Amino acid sequence: MKRLFLLFNLSFALMFLTVACNQQPEIDISKAVDRTEEYFRELNEVSTTAAVYSEEQVKFRLMVEKHPSVEEAIAMFNTIIDKLEKNSNIPEFWNYYNSNFDIKSYDEGVIFEATKVIGQDLKVTQK
Secondary structure, three states: OHHHHHHHHHHHHHHHHHHHHOOOOOOOHHHHHHHHHHHHHOOOOOOEEEEEEOOOEEEEEEEEOOOOOHHHHHHHHHHHHHHHHHHHOOOOHHHOOEEEEEEEEOOOEEEEEEEEOOOOOOEEEEO
């Protein structure tokens, strides 16, 4: 009987540790996205922003009047990544979220798209 009780307690403790160690940290994604949007809205190069998010996905759009170069677009996408991570206060932010970004101009529509998948580098394509 003692062995059964000990085995039950050991099983419960292992299950508890497994669940506790595998949980996503508490991320206030709305605050991180709002602060990132505020940052970009203050830049002269960006007219406005739009963002939507869920528990696993962030989508972020920058509206611009002037067509950026490829290098400028990549820099903007990397800044989005850095700002979202910084504003979340979670260094492992990109271990929990996938993301799609785009830069859209009023005249030409979407001109650049980028994808950030968990465990992978940013991939940028020009339209």
